[in-house]
Amino acid sequence: MTPVTLALIPFRADPQPSRKAGLLRRAKRWGMMGLGLAVIALGVLIAPLPGPGGIPVIALGLVLVLRNSWWAKRQFIRAQHARPKWVYPFRRLMRKKPEIAPVFWQQALRAEKVVLRRRPSRQLIRFRKRARRTFRKVFRQA
CATH class of the missing domain: 1.10.287 (Helix Hairpins)
Structure with a gap:
């Protein structure tokens, strides 16, 4: 008896829609990261004004960047291991229902x-x- 090998090849009728979806997803992620960086910059500009106005704005910008950047997520995990009490509020704000x-x-x-x-x-x-x-x-x- 000879061994029989079955090779399963994934079949896609049209590869174009998946490429378009990937490009849209990537564009959305970069757009959200850009928005997050702009919000962080706005928070830094607001920070010298009286009151704690800049801190919540910076936190919101960090949450936007963290949700859309793999590099930022890795840094966040490192910070979480180093200073869990500082990072915990951001983790609570990043939930689906913050x-x-x-x-x-x-x-x-x-x-x-x-x-x-x-x-x-x-x-x-x-x-x-x-x-x-x-x-x-x-x-x-x-």
């Missing part, structure tokens, strides 16, 4: 902890509770 409000609340509490090394005063605790209640009401209605 948790924007809880991430910003958590970052506000971390910033408060850094600024106030000692135990917070009662007025600050009351203000925080009122702000959280208001924040929840606003986002539940929306």
